[in-house]
Amino acid sequence: MITVWDHRHLKLAREVASWSKDPRRKVGCFMVTKKHEPISYGYNGFPSEIDDSSDNLTNDDFRRKFMIHAETNAIRLGDRDRLRGATAYIWPFLPCQPCTSMLLGAGIDRIVTTEYAPEHWVSAFSDSKKVLGERVVIYQMSDIRQQTTPYDPAFPLN
Ligand SMILES: [Zn+2]
Numbered sequence: 001m002i003t004v005w006d007h008r009h010l011k012l013a014r015e016v017a018s019w020s021k022d023p024r025r026k027v028g029c030f031m032v033t034k035k036h037e038p039i040s041y042g043y044n045g046f047p048s049e050i051d052d053s054s055d056n057l058t059n060d061d062f063r064r065k066f067m068i069h070a071e072t073n074a075i076r077l078g079d080r081d082r083l084r085g086a087t088a089y090i091w092p093f094l095p096c097q098p099c100t101s102m103l104l105g106a107g108i109d110r111i112v113t114t115e116y117a118p119e120h121w122v123s124a125f126s127d128s129k130k131v132l133g134e135r136v137v138i139y140q141m142s143d144i145r146q147q148t149t150p151y152d153p154a155f156p157l158n
Pocket residue numbers: 069070071095096097098099100
């Protein structure tokens with residue numbers, strides 16, 4: 001079930017996604033406890049030791065190899081004990097397989113995201129969805145459109 005808190009937190013994940021410098025895809029993750037208390041957030045980016053120059057950011061091979069995904073960054077920055085049983089809001093789509101494992105390993109209990117799936121991610125997302133089972137809640141774009149202004153899910157806030 002989608003609550004007003006889900007809506008608010010998913011909007012925050014969208015906001016966090018906009019902070020990513022990745023020119024291709026901006027992903028955001030916002031995590032809260034069962035009582036809606038914020039725990040952590042993350043967006044996709046290089047570790048601070050790697051220069052986020054446009055050379056590195058536009059080199060697809062380099063970027064894929066060294067970029068930390070939003071979910072992994074949120075787990076990395078979150079307090080281990082508070083992550084157990086938490087909800088992760090991910091904008092704009094399901095976690096990839098390695099992030100799915102990281103989220104489960106960290107004890108994340110619920111994942112809220114949207115139905116958006118770029119074509120080359122469809123198969124990976126289908127695997128993630130299977131593994132996550134009832135932990136994942138898919139927010140329909142139509143639900144969001146009813147409550148916010150329209151946007152392009154592929155490039156939110158751009
Ligand atoms: Zn990932």
